[in-house]
Amino acid sequence: MLKVTNLSVEVAGKQILKNVNLEIPRGEVHVLFGPNGSGKSSLISTILGLARFKVTRGKITFKGKDITHTPINERAKLGIGIAFQNPPAIRGVKLRDVLQAYSTGNGLVGLTRRLNVPMEFLGRDLNLGFSGGEMKRSEVLQVIAQNPDFLMLDEPDSGVDVENLEIIGKAANDFLRHKSGLLITHMGHILRYVEADRAHVMLNGRIACSGSPKETLELILKRGYKECEKCLGRRKKQP
Amino acid sequence: MPRKKEKAALGKPAQFGPDLDLSAYTREAKAVAPCPIGKLPKDMLKRAAQVGIGPEKDRAGTYFQVNHSTVFQNVRDALRGKVEIMSTKDAMEKYGWLRDYWWKTVAATADKYTALAEEKWDRGYFMRILPNQQVVLPLQACLFISQENLDQNVHNVIIAEPGSQAQIITGCTVHPNVGRGLHVGISEFYIKKNAKLTFTMIHNWAEGVDVRPRTGAFVEDGATFISNYVCMAPVKSLQMYPAAYCNGSDSRARFNALLYGSKDSLLDVGSRVVLSGKNSRGEVLSRVIATDNSKVYARGRLVGEHKESRAHLECRGLLLSDTALIHSIPELIGKVEGTELSHEAAVGKISEEEVEYLMARGFSEDEATALIVRGFMDIEIFGLPDALKEEIKHIVETTTKKAL
Numbered sequence: 001m002l003k004v005t006n007l008s009v010e011v012a013g014k015q016i017l018k019n020v021n022l023e024i025p026r027g028e029v030h031v032l033f034g035p036n037g038s039g040k041s042s043l044i045s046t047i048l049g050l051a052r053f054k055v056t057r058g059k060i061t062f063k064g065k066d067i068t069h070t071p072i073n074e075r076a077k078l079g080i081g082i083a084f085q086n087p088p089a090i091r092g093v094k095l096r097d098v099l100q101a102y103s104t105g106n107g108l109v110g111l112t113r114r115l116n117v118p119m120e121f122l123g124r125d126l127n128l129g130f131s132g133g134e135m136k137r138s139e140v141l142q143v144i145a146q147n148p149d150f151l152m153l154d155e156p157d158s159g160v161d162v163e164n165l166e167i168i169g170k171a172a173n174d175f176l177r178h179k180s181g182l183l184i185t186h187m188g189h190i191l192r193y194v195e196a197d198r199a200h201v202m203l204n205g206r207i208a209c210s211g212s213p214k215e216t217l218e219l220i221l222k223r224g225y226k227e228c229e230k231c232l233g234r235r236k237k238q239p
Numbered sequence: 240m241p242r243k244k245e246k247a248a249l250g251k252p253a254q255f256g257p258d259l260d261l262s263a264y265t266r267e268a269k270a271v272a273p274c275p276i277g278k279l280p281k282d283m284l285k286r287a288a289q290v291g292i293g294p295e296k297d298r299a300g301t302y303f304q305v306n307h308s309t310v311f312q313n314v315r316d317a318l319r320g321k322v323e324i325m326s327t328k329d330a331m332e333k334y335g336w337l338r339d340y341w342w343k344t345v346a347a348t349a350d351k352y353t354a355l356a357e358e359k360w361d362r363g364y365f366m367r368i369l370p371n372q373q374v375v376l377p378l379q380a381c382l383f384i385s386q387e388n389l390d391q392n393v394h395n396v397i398i399a400e401p402g403s404q405a406q407i408i409t410g411c412t413v414h415p416n417v418g419r420g421l422h423v424g425i426s427e428f429y430i431k432k433n434a435k436l437t438f439t440m441i442h443n444w445a446e447g448v449d450v451r452p453r454t455g456a457f458v459e460d461g462a463t464f465i466s467n468y469v470c471m472a473p474v475k476s477l478q479m480y481p482a483a484y485c486n487g488s489d490s491r492a493r494f495n496a497l498l499y500g501s502k503d504s505l506l507d508v509g510s511r512v513v514l515s516g517k518n519s520r521g522e523v524l525s526r527v528i529a530t531d532n533s534k535v536y537a538r539g540r541l542v543g544e545h546k547e548s549r550a551h552l553e554c555r556g557l558l559l560s561d562t563a564l565i566h567s568i569p570e571l572i573g574k575v576e577g578t579e580l581s582h583e584a585a586v587g588k589i590s591e592e593e594v595e596y597l598m599a600r601g602f603s604e605d606e607a608t609a610l611i612v613r614g615f616m617d618i619e620i621f622g623l624p625d626a627l628k629e630e631i632k633h634i635v636e637t638t639t640k641k642a643l
Binding site (some may be wrong): 031048050051071072073075077081082084087090091093094097098101102125142146175 | 555590591592593595596597598599600601602603604606609610611613614615616617619
């Protein structure tokens with residue numbers, strides 16, 4: 001489904017991703033762990049195609065097509081969707097405007113109910129004065145309504161209370177049953193609800209290691225990312 | 240004597256905006272015969288519709304002036320005795336007391352344009368909502384110029400008697416064949432005790448037309464004055480700085496403006512609220528877009544004269560071209576301890592982050608930009624009643640779409 005090959009990326013002249021390789025087969029959901037500033041969000045921003053993230057080397061293919069330099073909306077049309085961590089507030093543009101334009105329409109009413117999004121909420125300005133929970137629910141609502149084949153969730157568990165996390169986690173998990181995806185999480189709370197197939201740890205702009213989500217999370221929670229750094233250091237020393 | 244002073248004022252440039260040579264415009268207007276609105280030429284009706292002028296059946300009452308002639312003035316039968324609409328010339332003949340409402344909220348000697356309107360007065364409308372009458376359907380007035388390079392000087396008086404409520408739409412525009420002209424519009428509002436008036440003015444001029452509205456409103460105890468202004472089409476120069484005087488206790492004034500500067504337009508538009516009543520409140524909101532070579536000056540002045548008064552001013556500007564200019568000039572003048580005045584102003588270009596966010600949902604870059612611009616011009620800030628909201632929204636969206 002998605003293949004990232006030898007990807008190096010810079011922002012404003014500063015290298016932030018170094019030779020990243022990642023492959024997510026059709027039907028699999030992967031999770032990306034990593035400390036703040038490790039490059040997790042940069043990786044999904046690059047997969048999404050945000051202009052600030054300049055690919056200096058390598059390529060991204062999606063469904064077998066090279067999308068390294070494809071505009072964001074074309075990627076969206078190919079089936080890449082994202083729930084942003086910190087979406088911008090856009091005055092006067094209503095949540096409804098976005099849902100009406102690009103959602104497939106199927107089951108939208110059920111989805112809003114499921115995500116506890118009241119109909120009047122659809123008339124509010126996008127992300128303007130939304131609470132943490134409202135923001136996350138709105139993001140998940142928008143992206144599921146888009147019906148992407150590949151769903152990226154950027155820190156869906158940050159700045160959100162337990163009730164809201166459960167609502168969005170369950171909705172995302174149901175959706176991902178028949179799709180592929182990539183989740184970013186710092187503390188792994190979302191994994192209580194979303195089943196992932198494989199985990200990767202990002203450190204200093206590289207994918208340091210990969211393994212089972214459960215074991216990787218346990219290790220991180222037990223020993224922290226310092227242990228990952230040590231492990232990476234050991235590997236570097238090996239011939 | 241005032242006459243002498245007004246004569247002298249004819250040479251007095253306005254404080255803001257480019258100075259105009261008043262002799263450059265034609266004073267002679269061909270008379271236009273009265274007729275039902277539906278009988279007016281189709282191209283005129285089309286232009287009128289673009290500034291919110293609807294069929295008589297959808298309005299509580301209508302005033303329609305073409306050049307210097309009143310072509311239609313009527314109140315629907317059910318509202319007779321509740322609302323009055325007529326030209327100010329007729330009203331002046333009918334009501335001697337109208338003198339008490341003439342040049343009271345705006346000084347005839349303020350500048351050459353007020354002096355011109357005093358010396359060469361070409362009608363305008365008188366609207367009066369009688370005490371305790373709550374008129375649901377909007378009242379409307381259209382001020383139309385159909386003759387090339389004409390000078391049209393109207394003087395309007397609007398009186399909301401105690402306890403009354405109404406909404407007025409005023410549309411000012413020109414015939415599609417008119418390229419140049421001058422419109423001077425004096426509007427005096429009297430919002431009496433516990434009355435509420437929502438006034439929505441839509442302008443759609445031409446690239447060679449100069450416009451100088453002069454507006455003042457007295458807001459009495461418990462009264463509310465809401466003024467909405469929309470100007471989306473190019474104009475040569477437009478300068479206005481309406482003022483609301485919240486003299487009454489618990490009086491409220493709110494000015495909202497949507498301005499779209501395009502081509503070589505010069506817009507110098509502001510709103511002033513003077514708070515002298517106890518517990519008076521004011522709010523000034525503007526959304527400004529400047530594109531092409533347009534220059535937009537967005538002013539606002541809040542004056543706190545009562546220790547228990549409060550007002551807020553908000554101006555947001557969006558620049559769509561490197562050759563356009565937005566100059567936001569918010570002023571807060573506190574004259575007594577205890578008054579609370581605040582402002583926020585922001586001018587910038589369209590945020591790349593917002594465009595990319597919408598692109599991630601599938602919109603193309605152009606679609607995303609258009610959506611953001613339309614959203615920026617969201618008329619929700621006006622707080623209009625539903626029926627009127629849809630109409631105005633349609634006008635704003637159509638003109639924005641066309642401009643984009």
